[in-house]
Amino acid sequence: MIDKSLIEAQNARRLAALQSDYAALGEHLARRGFNIDAIKKKVGAYGIAIPSWGVGTGGTRFARFPGEGEPRHIFDKLEDCGVIQQLTRATPTVSLHIPWDKAPTADLLGKASDLGLRFDAMNSNTFQDQPQQRSSYKYGSVSNADAPTRMQAVEHNLECIEIGAKLGSKALTVWVGDGTNFPGQQDFTRQFDRYMDSLHAIYAGLPPDWRLFTEHKMYEPAFYSTVLQDWGTNYIIATELGPQAYCLVDLGHHAPNTNIEMIVARLISRQKLGGFHFNDSKYGDDDLDTGSVDPYRLFLVFNELVEAEGKPGFTPAHMLDQSHNVTDPIESLMVSAMEVQRAYAQALLVDRAALHAAQDDNDALMATTQLKTGFRTDVEPILAMARLDAGGAIDPVATFRAAGYRARVAAIRPKVMGQGGGIV
Numbered sequence: 001m002i003d004k005s006l007i008e009a010q011n012a013r014r015l016a017a018l019q020s021d022y023a024a025l026g027e028h029l030a031r032r033g034f035n036i037d038a039i040k041k042k043v044g045a046y047g048i049a050i051p052s053w054g055v056g057t058g059g060t061r062f063a064r065f066p067g068e069g070e071p072r073h074i075f076d077k078l079e080d081c082g083v084i085q086q087l088t089r090a091t092p093t094v095s096l097h098i099p100w101d102k103a104p105t106a107d108l109l110g111k112a113s114d115l116g117l118r119f120d121a122m123n124s125n126t127f128q129d130q131p132q133q134r135s136s137y138k139y140g141s142v143s144n145a146d147a148p149t150r151m152q153a154v155e156h157n158l159e160c161i162e163i164g165a166k167l168g169s170k171a172l173t174v175w176v177g178d179g180t181n182f183p184g185q186q187d188f189t190r191q192f193d194r195y196m197d198s199l200h201a202i203y204a205g206l207p208p209d210w211r212l213f214t215e216h217k218m219y220e221p222a223f224y225s226t227v228l229q230d231w232g233t234n235y236i237i238a239t240e241l242g243p244q245a246y247c248l249v250d251l252g253h254h255a256p257n258t259n260i261e262m263i264v265a266r267l268i269s270r271q272k273l274g275g276f277h278f279n280d281s282k283y284g285d286d287d288l289d290t291g292s293v294d295p296y297r298l299f300l301v302f303n304e305l306v307e308a309e310g311k312p313g314f315t316p317a318h319m320l321d322q323s324h325n326v327t328d329p330i331e332s333l334m335v336s337a338m339e340v341q342r343a344y345a346q347a348l349l350v351d352r353a354a355l356h357a358a359q360d361d362n363d364a365l366m367a368t369t370q371l372k373t374g375f376r377t378d379v380e381p382i383l384a385m386a387r388l389d390a391g392g393a394i395d396p397v398a399t400f401r402a403a404g405y406r407a408r409v410a411a412i413r414p415k416v417m418g419q420g421g422g423i424v
């Protein structure tokens with residue numbers, strides 16, 4: 001963890017400027033009818049989960065270039081997540097991936113408690129084979145034509161629920177790589193029927209206060225068809241499974257230029273939006289840093305979420321899901337968590353009454369201007385003040401660099417040459 005006195009010293013250098021910027025923004029927002037402290041409170045309470053695998057350096061299907069001081073195991077990963085939370089105060093939870101993060105639950109709970117972290121949704125892994133595994137997932141997992149293979153995949157998901165229940169998790173996210181690479185390789189309908197049978201068995205194992213998130217993805221690792229390829233199929237699945245089943249939207253899992261905010265609105269309207277995997281993309285499932293390419297799209301998603309705030313049962317889960325190939329993963333995750341909070345703050349600064357009035361008047365220009373006004377607001381003083389209030393850093397990246405954390409852990413964590421990114 002980062003020394004508290006270093007954070008305080010770093011903050012002291014930036015405090016006067018922040019107070020001045022915050023006061024100026026407060027005045028500006030008051031003229032627009034917003035109370036800056038109320039916005040800050042909401043932003044400060046907005047948490048985003050860090051995926052355990054995100055703190056390692058990612059890779060592509062061509063190569064992986066390991067970074068300095070990468071985490072060796074789940075306890076190193078938790079420490080890195082602890083630093084991200086310590087500086088940003090935006091990431092109070094960690095999402096585990098089984099079996100990568102398997103460890104005695106008492107040790108996991110103890111470490112998380114020491115670091116001020118909790119556990120978010122559990123993630124199952126049936127897209128690769130593990131040593132000593134009975135059946136291979138080469139031709140699919142929960143939808144495999146072979147019944148014992150499907151059963152093995154179901155059992156793995158039930159084990160994830162069992163582990164998660166001990167850790168205080170309340171959700172299971174199921175993403176599978178099942179699909180085909182050739183027309184005719186599998187019968188679409190029979191494959192999907194097998195998927196549904198398996199998911200029914202997993203759903204039956206949910207504790208009553210748990211949610212099941214199914215995550216659609218258009219393509220990859222299968223490149224001709226994917227068993228759960230889009231939000232429509234995802235909606236069918238969540239609806240057929242029952243009230244504890246929800247759709248998870250990974251921003252990168254759609255065709256380029258897909259209107260994702262509209263998908264979000266549709267799922268909200270039918271009470272089936274379970275949550276998000278945040279990232280950004282240019283061409284496909286690029287897993288680029290959240291908000292790095294198209295921050296306006298992220299804002300438009302949050303515009304829908306703010307519009308739905310307060311609806312009964314509306315509690316979407318939020319996780320970053322991105323691959324860091326050329327940056328320090330801790331720095332990228334800190335910046336991305338702040339980008340999520342930024343989009344939320346900007347969406348909170350849309351004049352909803354004026355927006356609705358313009359929509360009712362068919363005044364397209366004024367309606368879209370209301371959105372732009374929110375998006376154009378520089379909310380950085382709100383985010384920084386929320387962090388400061390919570391004991392975090394005014395400038396997390398500068399403070400992280402000043403602390404020399406990466407060099408310190410690099411001295412005790414050897415470089416691991418590995419293949420593949422392990423990003424879902």
Ligand SMILES: [Mn+2]
Binds near residue numbers: 277424
């Ligand atoms: Mn994902």
